[in-house]
Amino acid sequence: MSRVKHLGSRRELENYRDLLFVLVQKDIKVRYKSKILGYLWSIASPLAFACVYFFAFRIVMRVDVANYPLMLISGIFPWQWFANSVGSSPRLFLGNAPLIKKVKFPRIIIPLSMILNHMIHFILSLPVILLFVFIYGGAPTLSWIIGIPILLAVHLMMVYGISLVLSSLNLFLRDIERLVDVVMRFVFYFTPIIYPIELIPERFQAFIPLNPVAPLIISWRELFLFGTFNLAYTAISFAYALAFLALGYFVYRKLSWRFAEVV
Amino acid sequence: MREPVISFDNVSKHYPLYTNVRGIKNVLFNFPRNLRAMRSQRFEALRDISFDVYRGEKFGIIGRNGAGKSTTLGLIAGVLRPNEGRVVVRGRISPLLALGAGFNPELSGRENIVLNGILMGLTRREVLSKLDEIIDFSELGDFINHPIRIYSSGMLARLGFSVVAHLDPEILLIDEVLGVGDIKFQQKCLDKMMAFKESGITMVLVSHSISSVISICDRAMWIEDHTVKMVGHPYEIAAQYCKAAGVEVDLGDIPQNVEFSSS
Ligand SMILES: Nc1ncnc2c1ncn2[C@@H]1O[C@H](COP(=O)(O)OP(=O)(O)OP(=O)(O)O)[C@@H](O)[C@H]1O
Ligand SMILES: [Mg+2]
Numbered sequence: 111m112s113r114v115k116h117l118g119s120r121r122e123l124e125n126y127r128d129l130l131f132v133l134v135q136k137d138i139k140v141r142y143k144s145k146i147l148g149y150l151w152s153i154a155s156p157l158a159f160a161c162v163y164f165f166a167f168r169i170v171m172r173v174d175v176a177n178y179p180l181m182l183i184s185g186i187f188p189w190q191w192f193a194n195s196v197g198s199s200p201r202l203f204l205g206n207a208p209l210i211k212k213v214k215f216p217r218i219i220i221p222l223s224m225i226l227n228h229m230i231h232f233i234l235s236l237p238v239i240l241l242f243v244f245i246y247g248g249a250p251t252l253s254w255i256i257g258i259p260i261l262l263a264v265h266l267m268m269v270y271g272i273s274l275v276l277s278s279l280n281l282f283l284r285d286i287e288r289l290v291d292v293v294m295r296f297v298f299y300f301t302p303i304i305y306p307i308e309l310i311p312e313r314f315q316a317f318i319p320l321n322p323v324a325p326l327i328i329s330w331r332e333l334f335l336f337g338t339f340n341l342a343y344t345a346i347s348f349a350y351a352l353a354f355l356a357l358g359y360f361v362y363r364k365l366s367w368r369f370a371e372v373v
Numbered sequence: 374m375r376e377p378v379i380s381f382d383n384v385s386k387h388y389p390l391y392t393n394v395r396g397i398k399n400v401l402f403n404f405p406r407n408l409r410a411m412r413s414q415r416f417e418a419l420r421d422i423s424f425d426v427y428r429g430e431k432f433g434i435i436g437r438n439g440a441g442k443s444t445t446l447g448l449i450a451g452v453l454r455p456n457e458g459r460v461v462v463r464g465r466i467s468p469l470l471a472l473g474a475g476f477n478p479e480l481s482g483r484e485n486i487v488l489n490g491i492l493m494g495l496t497r498r499e500v501l502s503k504l505d506e507i508i509d510f511s512e513l514g515d516f517i518n519h520p521i522r523i524y525s526s527g528m529l530a531r532l533g534f535s536v537v538a539h540l541d542p543e544i545l546l547i548d549e550v551l552g553v554g555d556i557k558f559q560q561k562c563l564d565k566m567m568a569f570k571e572s573g574i575t576m577v578l579v580s581h582s583i584s585s586v587i588s589i590c591d592r593a594m595w596i597e598d599h600t601v602k603m604v605g606h607p608y609e610i611a612a613q614y615c616k617a618a619g620v621e622v623d624l625g626d627i628p629q630n631v632e633f634s635s636s
Binding site: 114125210212368370 | 452
């Protein structure tokens with residue numbers, strides 16, 4: 111028997127849609143307050159990372175990889191989307207405490223709007239990647255047309271699942287936030303972003319798919335770097351994405367009714 | 374034709390008090406002890422309360438700080454779930470009147486009205502059609518186009534109340550908000566309350582202002598020690614409450630139509 115029964119207070123579908131719309135719009139407005147500058151800031155950080163790694167690995171350590179800057183760019187931008195989404199997840203519900211305490215609304219929409227927002231940034235930064243592709247003598251291929259939407263969807267599902275888990279759990283176990291910081295640092299170096307797959311020693315190659323992020327980032331990178339769509343790795347990412355989404359939804363469902371008590 | 378729109382049926386609500394299980398570290402290192410602690414350490418905010426609010430009624434709730442009034446409203450609003458018993462609500466409900474829950478300091482007053490209205494369950498179209506009316510009501514003048522981080526707290530309250538006053542719900546929940554604006558706006562809020570009183574809307578009002586409970590409500594409930602102490606005519610409840618608190622409050626003249634009867 112359900113303990114609470116609310117009759118006649120259903121939100122319309124239109125409200126859900128509008129809710130998502132204004133939440134995404136809000137973040138974008140706040141972020142791009144001054145339009146040009148806002149855009150520059152949002153691509154500055156991945157570009158700065160790329161410069162640092164270029165200096166460290168190409169100029170100092172003299173790693174010999176073809177088109178290294180392009181490789182960096184095509185890995186770092188998708189990684190930024192992933193890392194920023196995951197990194198801001200733990201504080202999501204916590205940061206909306208007044209809302210969660212007072213208003214009955216589908217809280218599941220908060221992580222979704224955050225992630226959509228990061229996705230929009232990523233899409234807006236595609237021209238920068240394209241620019242680098244041109245600089246290194248490449249051009250967009252047909253694979254981009256199918257590859258980009260599919261990878262966007264897979265990426266979105268994966269970060270949504272992870273974000274649901276982290277944002278829900280962090281209300282109950284507040285040090286998840288710290289843990290995420292540490293774990294993400296590991297994941298970054300275990301994911302082929304600043305090095306090509308071929309440089310990974312033979313005996314470790316088989317372990318690449320064990321890192322849920324690696325197949326996704328590799329798929330993105332090959333798409334931009336070689337113009338090819340890696341079906342195998344995309345399929346693995348999709349499986350991971352489904353698993354995370356299921357887990358995230360499960361955790362959210364189990365815990366969401368207690369959010370207002372613990373925020 | 375007395376039809377209950379809100380029914381509480383032997384409702385109990387307790388909050389977890391697991392202050393010491395708030396992190397992964399603790400869970401891992403003293404798990405069994407904590408699990409036991411978690412079960413035993415809980416705080417009973419409401420014990421076995423039952424009451425009905427009928428359609429069109431203005432229902433007041435009074436009681437000391439920490440008695441469980443906001444918890445009761447949270448249960449009605451559906452942000453909290455009872456641990457025992459059953460809460461049934463029939464009708465479209467306003468959120469717990471939460472001034473400024475969901476406001477974003479960087480957005481202008483106008484943008485916040487739209488955001489807030491949608492969060493509270495309206496569609497974008499509905500909010501936009503009421504926008505001018507809401508802005509007029511708030512009397513914020515040019516400030517409506519400025520980011521709300523520069524507002525004073527009274528101005529914020531005006532903005533929040535203006536949105537809620539135009540939500541047009543069937544059941545209105547109000548938790549202690551009447552005393553924030555300046556006297557003119559307080560009067561305006563009171564007038565709006567009175568307008569609500571005239572309309573057929575059902576209202577649940579939590580307030581420490583005994584006089585507004587008396588002037589607005591048809592019936593009042595006194596919560597003491599997490600249970601219902603008395604339900605009855607607001608004047609009588611208020612008198613008993615003041616006596617118990619040892620405070621002399623001038624309750625004004627006894628209204629003509631009072632027949633003292635406790636229920
Ligand atoms: N999230 C929570 N976790 C633990 N205890 C809580 C929580 N929220 C409220 N309580 C406790 O439950 C009791 C009732 O709180 P509630 O907010 O309902 O009081 P109230 O009657 O609204 O008081 P006030 O007049 O001060 O607003 C209080 O003792 C409070 O400490
Ligand atoms: Mg309260």
